Amino acid sequence: MVQTVAWITSLVFMLLITFIFLCVAMKSTEKRDYEPIKKKWYKARTFYGVTLVVFMLIITIYTLRELPYDQPVYGKGEDPTIVDVEALQFGWELSQSEFKVGEAIEFHVTSQDVNHGFGLYDEEMNIIAQTQAMPEYTNVVYLTFTEPGTYEVLCLEYCGLAHHAMTYQITVTN
Amino acid sequence: MVHNRLIKNYLVIGGIVILLMMVFGILMLLAQGGGLSLSPPTFYQFMTIHGTGMIGAAALAASAVMWYFLSQHVTLSKRIFKANLILFLIGLVLVIIGVFSFDYASAWTFLYPLPTLSAKAWGIIGALLYLFGMLIIGIGFLLLFIDTGRAIIRKKGSLAKGLGWDVIAGKKAEKDAPEPAIIAGTMVTIVNVTALIAGATVIMMNIIHTINPAFTFDPLLAKNLTYAFGHVFANSIIYMSVIVVYELLAKYTNRSWKANKVFLIAWSMSTIFTLMIYTHHMLMDSVMPKWMLIIGQVFSYANGLPVLIVTAYGTLMIVYKSGIKWDMSSGLAFLSMFGWTVGVVPAIIDATIVVNHVMHNTKWVPGHFHMYMGLGAVVMIFAFMYYLAKVDGGLKITKLDWIAFFSYIVTMAAVSVQFLVSGALSTPRRWATHTPEWMGPALFGGIAGVFLVIATTLFIVHFVRYVCNET
Ligand code: HEM
Ligand SMILES: [Cu+2]
Numbered sequence: 032m033v034q035t036v037a038w039i040t041s042l043v044f045m046l047l048i049t050f051i052f053l054c055v056a057m058k059s060t061e062k063r064d065y066e067p068i069k070k071k072w073y074k075a076r077t078f079y080g081v082t083l084v085v086f087m088l089i090i091t092i093y094t095l096r097e098l099p100y101d102q103p104v105y106g107k108g109e110d111p112t113i114v115d116v117e118a119l120q121f122g123w124e125l126s127q128s129e130f131k132v133g134e135a136i137e138f139h140v141t142s143q144d145v146n147h148g149f150g151l152y153d154e155e156m157n158i159i160a161q162t163q164a165m166p167e168y169t170n171v172v173y174l175t176f177t178e179p180g181t182y183e184v185l186c187l188e189y190c191g192l193a194h195h196a197m198t199y200q201i202t203v204t205n
Numbered sequence: 206m207v208h209n210r211l212i213k214n215y216l217v218i219g220g221i222v223i224l225l226m227m228v229f230g231i232l233m234l235l236a237q238g239g240g241l242s243l244s245p246p247t248f249y250q251f252m253t254i255h256g257t258g259m260i261g262a263a264a265l266a267a268s269a270v271m272w273y274f275l276s277q278h279v280t281l282s283k284r285i286f287k288a289n290l291i292l293f294l295i296g297l298v299l300v301i302i303g304v305f306s307f308d309y310a311s312a313w314t315f316l317y318p319l320p321t322l323s324a325k326a327w328g329i330i331g332a333l334l335y336l337f338g339m340l341i342i343g344i345g346f347l348l349l350f351i352d353t354g355r356a357i358i359r360k361k362g363s364l365a366k367g368l369g370w371d372v373i374a375g376k377k378a379e380k381d382a383p384e385p386a387i388i389a390g391t392m393v394t395i396v397n398v399t400a401l402i403a404g405a406t407v408i409m410m411n412i413i414h415t416i417n418p419a420f421t422f423d424p425l426l427a428k429n430l431t432y433a434f435g436h437v438f439a440n441s442i443i444y445m446s447v448i449v450v451y452e453l454l455a456k457y458t459n460r461s462w463k464a465n466k467v468f469l470i471a472w473s474m475s476t477i478f479t480l481m482i483y484t485h486h487m488l489m490d491s492v493m494p495k496w497m498l499i500i501g502q503v504f505s506y507a508n509g510l511p512v513l514i515v516t517a518y519g520t521l522m523i524v525y526k527s528g529i530k531w532d533m534s535s536g537l538a539f540l541s542m543f544g545w546t547v548g549v550v551p552a553i554i555d556a557t558i559v560v561n562h563v564m565h566n567t568k569w570v571p572g573h574f575h576m577y578m579g580l581g582a583v584v585m586i587f588a589f590m591y592y593l594a595k596v597d598g599g600l601k602i603t604k605l606d607w608i609a610f611f612s613y614i615v616t617m618a619a620v621s622v623q624f625l626v627s628g629a630l631s632t633p634r635r636w637a638t639h640t641p642e643w644m645g646p647a648l649f650g651g652i653a654g655v656f657l658v659i660a661t662t663l664f665i666v667h668f669v670r671y672v673c674n675e676t
């Protein structure tokens with residue numbers, strides 16, 4: 032799951048940074064000449080800098096291969112189900128709310144009034160996809176459910192005093 | 206120092222507002238955690254005042270840090286500095302009246318057309334009070350940054366030279382590079398003048414729409430302008446405050462921290478990237494041109510490089526085996542660089558489009574910026590307060606200050622990490638109520654926050670004691 036990967040990755044790097052700052056703090060009261068330290072650690076920095084840039088480049092290329100904005104390639108004769116989603120203070124209107132596992136779906140999301148956020152939650156209440164619901168514009172979410180169950184739409188953009196009450200249920204069957 | 210009086214006023218006001226806003230933060234967390242019952246309208250009013258007040262107060266105090274060091278190299282206008290403070294206070298009063306007397310609660314991002322279309326929760330008067338308040342605060346800051354730009358150009362010839370581009374190009378020797386305060390001052394001038402013009406434009410659009418709803422604007426343009434303003438202005442806080450870290454650590458370690466080419470390139474990168482990457486707030490708007498969103502990811506990564514490779518690395522190098530004497534100001538300065546660096550990690554992760562797809566507008570977002578603000582930017586401001594109290598007031602620090610220091614680290618880290626955990630659990634941000642599964646981290650953060658406020662109170666009390674002694 033993406034959230035778990037993000038959390039673990041963040042945790043690892045945050046702990047690494049904590050460890051490095053602690054080490055330097057422990058070594059701070061010892062007194063040595065600055066020049067040799069500079070010489071040594073500037074050299075190390077070149078290596079560290081290059082490694083970091085290369086690492087980021089690899090992650091960038093890897094994570095940009097498939098973006099949620101891209102329409103999936105549909106098989107021959109496979110027509111996606113288009114669902115019109117309209118948000119309004121404070122509720123959701125979907126042209127359809129029951130789906131089948133494996134059905135290719137496009138949610139065409141817009142809003143009647145202010146900005147809202149169309150956030151799709153699975154049964155364990157993890158976000159699986161989202162997009163902004165904007166007045167005058169239509170954002171698209173491409174999705175194929177892989178598990179049956181009851182899914183929920185939650186509002187993910189602050190839209191006023193009943194923002195937290197904007198929920199809607201979707202049923203997915205086999 | 207000649208203008209100490211004003212600097213002190215900035216910091217006392219900034220410090221006290223930050224402290225008060227923390228209390229609203231705790232109340233929100235306790236409410237989300239199920240430990241306190243707040244009606245949703247009250248929650249969202251608190252959220253609006255907390256976001257607005259924190260960003261405003263931290264920017265105010267940070268601009269005093271920058272002004273203090275920049276004025277040692279260039280001639281700044283004291284009158285404009287004073288005008289900014291007065292405009293800030295006027296704006297703040299309007300914002301407070303708008304929120305608490307007229308129920309205005311659009312969050313500090315006032316995303317068009319929410320100020321006008323509140324589903325009748327608040328009226329035109331509340332919206333206008335808030336928006337005019339913000340406009341007045343913005344104009345004050347705009348004047349201030351136009352003045353810093355003017356002063357830098359006067360001294361250096363151009364803003365490009367303020368960033369040391371002549372040194373980068375090899376036309377000038379490294380030893381003649383501008384001082385860090387000038388470089389940071391130039392960077393902040395460039396990004397904030399841009400941000401404030403974008404902000405003033407979108408605030409005026411909102412004001413016109415509020416007065417005459419027949420007058421409408423493109424919501425996507427409004428969103429772009431809002432985040433161009435909000436992202437840049439909020440980020441500028443740390444770039445103003447970090448000057449104190451350069452100055453302090455160089456003094457305390459007796460080592461020089463001068464600008465060399467790598468340093469200059471890093472600051473130029475920060476200038477350009479800070480302006481470019483606001484689109485990472487719009488990764489979930491698929492109607493945006495795709496290239497702009499890819500830029501949002503790629504340059505958000507790149508924007509981490511100047512900090513990770515130059516500023517944080519420089520901090521570690523200058524402190525390592527330096528025989529530094531630790532006191533509250535050097536300790537806070539070092540801590541703040543740690544806070545900035547760790548805060549970069551969850552920020553970069555969330556700027557990844559595929560991650561943003563499931564973490565945008567979850568509590569992961571406040572998670573990363575509370576770390577970066579609370580353990581970074583604001584700590585730099587506290588470091589400066591202790592520094593002034595020491596060099597100018599000769600005020601001694603006590604055991605209590607040290608207890609506050611360590612409690613602050615633990616509790617601010619707790620508040621930040623609890624947000625991140627909530628984000629990883631898909632808890633949406635800006636929700637007045639939480640389901641039972643989401644409550645744990647919030648309640649934990651609310652309790653940690655109580656101790657955090659006590660620690661911060663001790664910091665502020667120390668500074669206020671110095672200010673009172675002087676007069
Ligand atoms: C005691 C310390 C603090 C606590 C307990 C706290 C708590 C909170 C809470 C509960 C929220 C709303 C979270 C949500 O979206 O559900 C929030 C939002 C925010 N906080 Fe803090 N905070 C603290 C310190 C700070 C500091 C030091 C800053 C910046 C200088 C800051 C800036 C903000 C901003 C800008 C928001 C966004 C408001 C919005 O979503 O409109 N906070 N904080
Ligand atoms: Cu909504």
Ligand SMILES: [Cu+2]
Nearest residue numbers: 186188190194
């Ligand atoms: Cu909403």
